[in-house]
Amino acid sequence: MKRLLFVCVLLVFGTSLLAVNNGNDGFTPGIYTNESEPSWQILENLTPAEKDNALIKIELFGEITEDAALHAKSVEDIWNSGEYDRALELLIGYSDLQDAAIGIQWKEPIKTSVRWGDDVQIGSREDISVVALDVHNGTGNLFTAFHFFSGANYYWSVNISLDTGKTWAETYLWSYTSSPMDIDGVVLGDYFYVGYTEPSSSEGRIRRFLTSDGTVDATYSFVTVINEGVALRDIDLASSVDFVPTRIYYWAIMDNDSLRYYWSDQNAVTWGLIDPGIGNADRGLDAGYDANGDERWASYIGTDNSLYAVERSPWVNHGPLDYVGTASYAKTSIAPYRDTIMITYPHFGGPYYSLRYRVSYDDGTNWSWGTIASPSEYIGLMNDVTGRKGDGFGAAYQNEGGSAEGFYRHRGYYSGWASQVSFADNVTRFNVKPSIERIASGVYGIVYVNYPNEYAYFDRSDWISGIDEEIPEDNLVRLKGNTPNPFHNNTIISYYLPNRMRTSLKIYDVTGKLIKTLTNGERGPGMHSITWYGKTNNGGLASAGVYFYRLVAGNVTESGKMLLIK
Numbered sequence: 001m002k003r004l005l006f007v008c009v010l011l012v013f014g015t016s017l018l019a020v021n022n023g024n025d026g027f028t029p030g031i032y033t034n035e036s037e038p039s040w041q042i043l044e045n046l047t048p049a050e051k052d053n054a055l056i057k058i059e060l061f062g063e064i065t066e067d068a069a070l071h072a073k074s075v076e077d078i079w080n081s082g083e084y085d086r087a088l089e090l091l092i093g094y095s096d097l098q099d100a101a102i103g104i105q106w107k108e109p110i111k112t113s114v115r116w117g118d119d120v121q122i123g124s125r126e127d128i129s130v131v132a133l134d135v136h137n138g139t140g141n142l143f144t145a146f147h148f149f150s151g152a153n154y155y156w157s158v159n160i161s162l163d164t165g166k167t168w169a170e171t172y173l174w175s176y177t178s179s180p181m182d183i184d185g186v187v188l189g190d191y192f193y194v195g196y197t198e199p200s201s202s203e204g205r206i207r208r209f210l211t212s213d214g215t216v217d218a219t220y221s222f223v224t225v226i227n228e229g230v231a232l233r234d235i236d237l238a239s240s241v242d243f244v245p246t247r248i249y250y251w252a253i254m255d256n257d258s259l260r261y262y263w264s265d266q267n268a269v270t271w272g273l274i275d276p277g278i279g280n281a282d283r284g285l286d287a288g289y290d291a292n293g294d295e296r297w298a299s300y301i302g303t304d305n306s307l308y309a310v311e312r313s314p315w316v317n318h319g320p321l322d323y324v325g326t327a328s329y330a331k332t333s334i335a336p337y338r339d340t341i342m343i344t345y346p347h348f349g350g351p352y353y354s355l356r357y358r359v360s361y362d363d364g365t366n367w368s369w370g371t372i373a374s375p376s377e378y379i380g381l382m383n384d385v386t387g388r389k390g391d392g393f394g395a396a397y398q399n400e401g402g403s404a405e406g407f408y409r410h411r412g413y414y415s416g417w418a419s420q421v422s423f424a425d426n427v428t429r430f431n432v433k434p435s436i437e438r439i440a441s442g443v444y445g446i447v448y449v450n451y452p453n454e455y456a457y458f459d460r461s462d463w464i465s466g467i468d469e470e471i472p473e474d475n476l477v478r479l480k481g482n483t484p485n486p487f488h489n490n491t492i493i494s495y496y497l498p499n500r501m502r503t504s505l506k507i508y509d510v511t512g513k514l515i516k517t518l519t520n521g522e523r524g525p526g527m528h529s530i531t532w533y534g535k536t537n538n539g540g541l542a543s544a545g546v547y548f549y550r551l552v553a554g555n556v557t558e559s560g561k562m563l564l565i566k
Helices: 040-044 048-052 066-080 084-092
Strands: 005-010 015-021 027-033 054-059 101-106 113-116 119-122 128-135 142-150 153-161 169-176 183-188 191-198 203-210 223-226 232-239 247-254 259-265 281-289 296-302 307-312 316-318 333-337 340-348 353-360 368-376 383-386 393-398 406-411 435-440 443-449 456-460 478-483 491-497 501-509 514-523 526-532 545-553 556-564
Touching (some): 040 101, 048 054, 128 435, 128 443, 142 456, 153 191, 169 203, 183 232, 183 247, 191 232, 203 247, 232 296, 247 281, 247 296, 259 296, 296 340, 333 393, 368 393, 393 435, 393 443, 406 443, 491 501, 491 556, 501 526, 514 526, 514 545
Parallel strands (some): 232 281
Antiparallel strands (some): 005 101, 015 027, 113 119, 128 142, 142 153, 183 191, 191 203, 203 223, 232 247, 247 259, 281 296, 296 307, 307 316, 333 340, 353 368, 393 406, 435 443, 443 456, 491 526, 501 545, 545 556
């Protein structure tokens, strides 16, 4: 039986934000604008093979007229019968559908993972700014949700791994051309839920995907959770999945500095608001569920740039607990487990940041603190902590200075932190929060974003010597070739190194001109895979034709040939 994958694309207008150092302990958003593409452009850009693989569903927003709904249904029926050009003509010619959402249900799954040293690159999506990771306890399947920018549009997507992180497949894509938004993902029961903000109407919405194969639940569509007429600044999801899996929670910081808390049962259809009565919430929201005491917790940075922790059952606002600093990208993270509540957060003491933690062993009555990472330039601005299933706490965090590394530390609920371990084979994007989860007994998974491409990568705490790979019997340098070949959008070049050595992999055209340097530096032993996306060193697209790639590892040189088609 074929698996059906569903992709949704929404297009509206807006801007993007980039972080730039403003010379003190904070960041000022830099703004750039892009001309948006109409919704039909997504369908027009599909290759013939992709069109044959796509079943579409058009989703309308705002005030919907009966004529627009009928026209959308007509376009869907015509496209799904195989008349792609005719469907595009009707879509392009009807103004009320220019900003509609277009869902694409793939008839065959789309594999996206690429191995990179000891890490796995999840797909080829670039400019990722938000990552979320969760695990389905019953099957061990992993899920990620990404928010990213591409071309003239913003997107969020869902990926699934059926083998605990070794390989991934993208199952869903949602595109729009409005201002950046926030997303989060969480598992409850047999579904992976993704919460997101819909910028044009200031709504907080949610969709869900089957934990068995990652396909979208088409009967659920989407549900509007928050619609208060106020823009949403920050959101976070939590669920009771490790206790009694019957509740899901949708937290949000609004543009009027209020903190909102919505909840639903396992059906996630009808949502109720319970007002915490908090009006000093600014940024850095994170939420969790106490697996024993039936309490809901959230942490945030207040308008006074201090750390706060909010407890539901009944409502208690703990804080200010410590000073964070003025960095606009600073994040907090909270992990409740029974009576123990752990919060990680950056602390600005001048001139640098340190990564601190606050911990309570009595459900928030008393708090103590300590340091996870000593002061360094912007260390710990992006941090995440998890404390599930009796395995203690695992923390992931990053720094900007030097090599911009990613670090992992673990501790028991009542013991001290173990030594710091570097988890990234790449330079990390220091202003994108990593996501860490316990994915098996004593095993933690981390999703992070690299620099400068801003791809998403996955690593596991038990991949100490890398992912299991076929090793050549003679244990020599081997260029395994590229796949697919010929290729249309991208191709993966794989090679094996018997030990750590200086390595370069470069692309040349038929005249011998250097087109692209894929890697040039020290690489560790094992299998390596690098994707060429058909781009040149200056960022342009290479033209169709024959290209050669050359691997130089130590004193060994090997070459291969490939064909780029348009």
